Amino acid sequence: MKIKFKHQSFQQHAVQSIVDCFKGQPNEQSRFTLDKGKRQKYEQGKLDFEAGQELLDVGFRNHKIQLIEQDILANIQAVQRSNGLKQSERLEGKYNLTIEMETGTGKTYTYIRTMYELYQKYGWSKFIVVVPSIAIREGVLKSFQMTExxxxxxxxxxxRYFVYNSKQLHHIDKFASDAGINVMIINSQAFNSRGKDARRIYCTRKPPVRLGVQESL
Structure with missing residues (x-):
């Protein structure tokens, strides 16, 4: 039995509010040279290197925000006015936006839909969902599967979505090299880790610009 999802106006309004924060951003996609170093072959779960075979592929990342900070702030203030919220006097951090929704209102569904809208409107295709625990990480993964x-x-x-695993770095390669919507789901411990394996997430040359979503209880 498949679950049927009903369109909820407040969810669609929330999605549009996020999209409107970047009103005026051109719909473009940035490419970069993805340097994988030595050519890699995954056979029987083992990593093998072909000596002397350098692998250079094309990767895709979110296009840099073209709007000046005053325009971003004006967009945010317009969204705040339309929602009856106190208007921000300045930008906090570098586009550090917090979107709040009540428990049980469909936060996960809403931010997944937001990814599709940002991809459709601005061409942004790389997203990272950071969760506080493994249990919530599995719940988010299930939500992606159910709404697919x-x-x-x-x-x-x-x-295309996957759970980050430092032992399965081929997922990172696909995340960077695929032009469609790609979502990395990662728990905060792995994201913030400074361990030898976990740090490999930062080792891609010219990594894609990331728009992260913080999932909480």
């Missing part, structure tokens, strides 16, 4: 067909019907495309 629904969003395929809505937008005509599927997001």
């Amino acid at each position: 067909d629904h969003f395929m019907n809505e937008y005509g495309t599927k997001a």
Whole structure:
């Protein structure tokens, strides 16, 4: 039995509010040279290197925000006015936006839909969902699985999503080299870790610009 998702106006309004914060941003996609070093072959779960075979591929990242800070602030203030919120006097950090929704209102569904809208409107395709625990990480993964067909019907495309694992770095390569919507789900301990294996997430040359979503209880 498949779950049917009903369009909720407050969820769509929340998605549009996020999209409007970047009103005026051109719909473009940035490419970069993805340097994988030695050519890698995954055979029987083991990593093998072909000596002397350098591998240079094309990667895709979110296009740099073209708007000046005053325009971003004006967009945010317009969204705040329309929602009856106190207007920000300045930007906090570098586009450090916090979106709050009540428990049980469909936060996960809403931010997944936001990814599709940002991809459709601005061409942004790389997203990282940071969660505080493994249990919530598994719940988020399940939500992506459950909504996959629904969003395929809505937008005509599927997001590629995976759980970050420092032992499965081929997922990182695909995340960077695929032009479609790509989502990395990672718990905060792994994201903030300074361990030898975990730090490999930062080792890609010219990494994609990331728009992260903090998932909480």
